Amino acid sequence: MNYIFIDESGDPGIRGSKYMVIASLLIDNPKKLNRIIKNMRRNKFKKELSKANEIKGNKSSIEVKIHLLKELNKVKNCQIFCSILNKSNIHNPVLINDKNKLYNCIAGDLAHQIEIKGHVEVRIDKSKGKQILRDDFNNYFKKKLVQNSENIGNINIYHSYSHSWDGIQFADIIAWSYFQMFEHGNDLYTNLIEIECNISKIWDK
Numbered sequence: 001m002n003y004i005f006i007d008e009s010g011d012p013g014i015r016g017s018k019y020m021v022i023a024s025l026l027i028d029n030p031k032k033l034n035r036i037i038k039n040m041r042r043n044k045f046k047k048e049l050s051k052a053n054e055i056k057g058n059k060s061s062i063e064v065k066i067h068l069l070k071e072l073n074k075v076k077n078c079q080i081f082c083s084i085l086n087k088s089n090i091h092n093p094v095l096i097n098d099k100n101k102l103y104n105c106i107a108g109d110l111a112h113q114i115e116i117k118g119h120v121e122v123r124i125d126k127s128k129g130k131q132i133l134r135d136d137f138n139n140y141f142k143k144k145l146v147q148n149s150e151n152i153g154n155i156n157i158y159h160s161y162s163h164s165w166d167g168i169q170f171a172d173i174i175a176w177s178y179f180q181m182f183e184h185g186n187d188l189y190t191n192l193i194e195i196e197c198n199i200s201k202i203w204d205k
Helices: 031-042 062-072 093-097 099-113 131-147 166-184
Strands: 002-010 019-027 078-086 118-125 152-160 197-202
Touching: 002 099, 002 166, 019 031, 019 099, 019 166, 031 062, 031 166, 062 166, 078 099, 078 166, 093 099, 099 131, 099 197, 118 131, 118 166, 131 152, 166 197
Parallel strands: 002 118, 078 197, 118 152
Antiparallel strands: 002 019, 019 078
């Protein structure tokens, strides 16, 4: 069984951030991630995390984020994928005027990088309020995921609250880390990531 956790950093609007990052963490057993955060909550960061229902790149302390990334490096059988969009190079008027289509486009680029076999469960941070938007995302993501994978099984996609899924919190920190590098030139966090990251730069759409 394959598990994919997805989150983003930056915003899909033309104004705002220069870049948008969507990151995914592919893993064979999400319990490995659950144990890391469980230990953080019980031990070293008990006081800080007792006041927070989740770990977030834009809210958690530097120490929490560094520790989480270092612990992630110890996890076997996982892969990281990132799609980085430079929004200044968007020329397609449909994408300029529709944030949801732009988001799906970046996520589709991400899915196209991932090669998997067997069944897959995808968990993405719940940001789309309408079912029709979730369905549009699901259909597009599945289409792109299948294109680059052989012998793929069932694909189940769930739009879930990040505070309920530790894997999404890891994806959040990964996306935030690469956003810091591209948007602000801060590579402190990406330099800590020892797991090979498959990066796709979307400079022209």
